[in-house]
Amino acid sequence: MAPQPTGPHSAPVTPPAAAPALIVLAGATGALGLLIAHQLRQRGATVRALVRPAASPKAEAESLRLQGVEVLAVDYTDAAALTRACTGATCVVSALSGLREVIVEAQTQLLEAAVAAGVPRFIPSDYSADFTRLPEGSNRNFDLRREFMRRVDKAPIQATSILNGMFADLLTGQAPVVLAGPKRVLYWGDADQPLDFTTMVNTAEFTAAAALDATTPRYLRVAGEVASPRDLRATATAATGREFKLLRAGSLGFLGTMIKVTKTLMPAQDDVFPPWQGMQYLHNMLSGQAKLAEPLDNGRYPDIRWTKVRDVLAGSK
Numbered sequence: 001m002a003p004q005p006t007g008p009h010s011a012p013v014t015p016p017a018a019a020p021a022l023i024v025l026a027g028a029t030g031a032l033g034l035l036i037a038h039q040l041r042q043r044g045a046t047v048r049a050l051v052r053p054a055a056s057p058k059a060e061a062e063s064l065r066l067q068g069v070e071v072l073a074v075d076y077t078d079a080a081a082l083t084r085a086c087t088g089a090t091c092v093v094s095a096l097s098g099l100r101e102v103i104v105e106a107q108t109q110l111l112e113a114a115v116a117a118g119v120p121r122f123i124p125s126d127y128s129a130d131f132t133r134l135p136e137g138s139n140r141n142f143d144l145r146r147e148f149m150r151r152v153d154k155a156p157i158q159a160t161s162i163l164n165g166m167f168a169d170l171l172t173g174q175a176p177v178v179l180a181g182p183k184r185v186l187y188w189g190d191a192d193q194p195l196d197f198t199t200m201v202n203t204a205e206f207t208a209a210a211a212l213d214a215t216t217p218r219y220l221r222v223a224g225e226v227a228s229p230r231d232l233r234a235t236a237t238a239a240t241g242r243e244f245k246l247l248r249a250g251s252l253g254f255l256g257t258m259i260k261v262t263k264t265l266m267p268a269q270d271d272v273f274p275p276w277q278g279m280q281y282l283h284n285m286l287s288g289q290a291k292l293a294e295p296l297d298n299g300r301y302p303d304i305r306w307t308k309v310r311d312v313l314a315g316s317k
């Protein structure tokens with residue numbers, strides 16, 4: 001270090017600014033990962049994105065580079081390379097998506113590398129309804145998350161899971177709940193069951209803030225809006241200016257039977273989100289078993305503005 005001027009006539013010495021935190025982000029080329037990378041950069045973090053070698057030349061990786069993200073191609077089965085890739089990070093964030101080989105196996109490789117590199121904190125790829133207390137077998141994808149949760153809870157690292165309910169963005173398409181054509185809100189069971197919704201952007205903003213916050217607890221729970229099917233009916237009507245009605249398709253027991261039938265007729269076991277798994281997700285939410293416990297942590301980072309379901313539905317009119 002250069003000697004600092006001293007003495008009564010020297011200018012005040014400004015200490016050098018602390019280096020921005022380094023966050024290692026896995027799954028950065030994915031839909032949520034790209035948003036988390038953007039939000040981390042907005043918050044001043046240095047971001048190192050781990051991508052599989054085949055993804056390195058793709059447009060997503062290029063867009064990360066353009067935002068000032070360091071893109072590092074890494075083979076997850078190469079423990080030494082993965083450990084080097086995690087070195088220096090204050091937090092490893094996973095936004096991986098997949099089945100057992102990703103959620104359990106690749107994430108375990110990432111976790112072990114983070115521990116070996118001495119990284120203090122880890123955020124697993126959860127970003128979902130509260131799967132922690134669900135019965136085994138009630139949702140294939142959540143069983144995998146609990147399996148990984150048991151590993152992460154034994155590891156010498158501070159883990160934080162972000163639980164945000166269903167991505168509200170899915171209400172305008174993929175999730176068959178607010179049906180724009182027939183103007184119905186489809187549900188099973190109780191029209192007054194509260195459900196948790198958060199947009200992907202809000203989830204990414206909160207995750208980025210949590211990645212840079214050394215004091216996070218094991219779980220953080222957020223929801224842009226908590227709304228029952230009955231609330232959704234009113235919201236869809238207000239957002240679109242068209243009168244929506246409730247459509248009760250049956251009891252939760254009937255939905256359970258439909259899941260079994262769909263799984264038999266269309267197993268699609270290798271798909272990450274086959275129709276029967278989406279139905280399992282709805283069952284978990286509509287039964288209240290995956291409801292996020294209150295109070296929610298929405299206020300933890302006061303700069304985040306939570307998007308309401310009404311705005312999501314109005315945006316897709």
Ligand SMILES: NC(=O)c1ccc[n+]([C@@H]2O[C@H](COP(=O)([O-])OP(=O)(O)OC[C@H]3O[C@@H](n4cnc5c(N)ncnc54)[C@H](OP(=O)(O)O)[C@@H]3O)[C@@H](O)[C@H]2O)c1
Nearest residue numbers: 027028029030031032052055096097125127128165166167
């Ligand atoms: N709450 C909700 O309603 C909701 C809805 C959707 C998703 N999610 C969750 O959000 C998270 C991110 O999902 P997403 O939709 O953003 O995923 P995505 O777009 O499918 O991206 C998945 C990412 O994982 C990487 N990846 C896949 N397999 C891998 C492997 N074997 N090894 C290393 N990397 C691998 C991909 O990298 P490459 O570029 O190399 O392929 C990609 O970056 C997941 O936890 C997902 O379950 C939640």
